[in-house]
Amino acid sequence: AQSVTQPDIHITVSEGASLELRCNYSYGATPYLFWYVQSPGQGLQLLLKYFSGDTLVQGIKGFEAEFKRSQSSFNLRKPSVHWSDAAEYFCAVGDTNAGKSTFGDGTTLTVKP
Amino acid sequence: GAVVSQHPSRVICKSGTSVKIECRSLDFQATTMFWYRQFPKQSLMLMATSNEGSKATYEQGVEKDKFLINHASLTLSTLTVTSAHPEDSSFYICSALNRETQYFGPGTRLLVL
Numbered sequence: 656a657q658s659v660t661q662p663d664i665h666i667t668v669s670e671g672a673s674l675e676l677r678c679n680y681s682y683g684a685t686p687y688l689f690w691y692v693q694s695p696g697q698g699l700q701l702l703l704k705y706f707s708g709d710t711l712v713q714g715i716k717g718f719e720a721e722f723k724r725s726q727s728s729f730n731l732r733k734p735s736v737h738w739s740d741a742a743e744y745f746c747a748v749g750d751t752n753a754g755k756s757t758f759g760d761g762t763t764l765t766v767k768p
Numbered sequence: 769g770a771v772v773s774q775h776p777s778r779v780i781c782k783s784g785t786s787v788k789i790e791c792r793s794l795d796f797q798a799t800t801m802f803w804y805r806q807f808p809k810q811s812l813m814l815m816a817t818s819n820e821g822s823k824a825t826y827e828q829g830v831e832k833d834k835f836l837i838n839h840a841s842l843t844l845s846t847l848t849v850t851s852a853h854p855e856d857s858s859f860y861i862c863s864a865l866n867r868e869t870q871y872f873g874p875g876t877r878l879l880v881l
Contacts, residue, residue, distance in 0.1 A: 687868055687869075689869070689870075691872070696859075696875070696877070697874055697875060698772075698774070698861050698872040698873050698874040698875045699812075699861070699863075699872040700872070701770075701869065701870075701871065701872075704869055706868065745811065745812070747870075749868060749869075749870075751868070753817070754800050754817075754865045754868060754870070755802070755814065755817065756870055758811050758812050759811065760810070760811045761810075761811050763809075
């Protein structure tokens with residue numbers, strides 16, 4: 656069965672600092688991988704996704720993620736965080752057959768001024 | 769592109785009544801939609817997979833007679849919470865599948881008094 660682990664429940668960074676959110680997955684084949692962001696009381700917005708090809712994926716809002724098969728990881732990065740990036744971030748692995756996704760427990764990002 | 773709407777965004781109802789939540793894909797057709805429930809500061813809990821023209825597939829532990837799902841067209845799925853009770857109060861989020869990627873609605877906050 657597929658699973659996703661986001662080891663960091665809560666991360667605090669200063670505005671302008673770099674950010675890396677960790678995601679580890681378990682899946683039997685080449686996975687579909689996603690990062691979503693959720694602001695309080697809102698739905699989830701897709702930041703980026705990986706299906707195949709280049710392992711460094713660019714997304715919206717200046718985010719990128721790198722797929723590392725050897726480490727079963729898909730970490731999310733941003734070089735300079737803005738106060739508006741404060742939110743909940745979810746990593747997900749997609750079932751390539753059924754379209755269902757398994758979500759991690761999320762990482763709450765706080766941005767200090 | 770890939771916009772999903774939900775209606776209503778917020779609903780308050782009395783215990784024992786039924787509430788219908790609509791999920792629409794606005795600029796694409798979705799054979800498959802998903803319904804999630806999210807508790808405060810927690811991840812998404814998949815309730816059911818909604819397939820156009822067929823019966824929904826419910827996750828283990830989700831009462832299909834209580835949470836009725838109808839997916840009558842390629843752009844609309846509905847979730848009806850029947851005989852709602854206070855413990856059904858939650859944030860309900862739908863998503864629609866487009867090319868192996870889930871796009872989420874903004875969510876519906878249900879409060880049962």
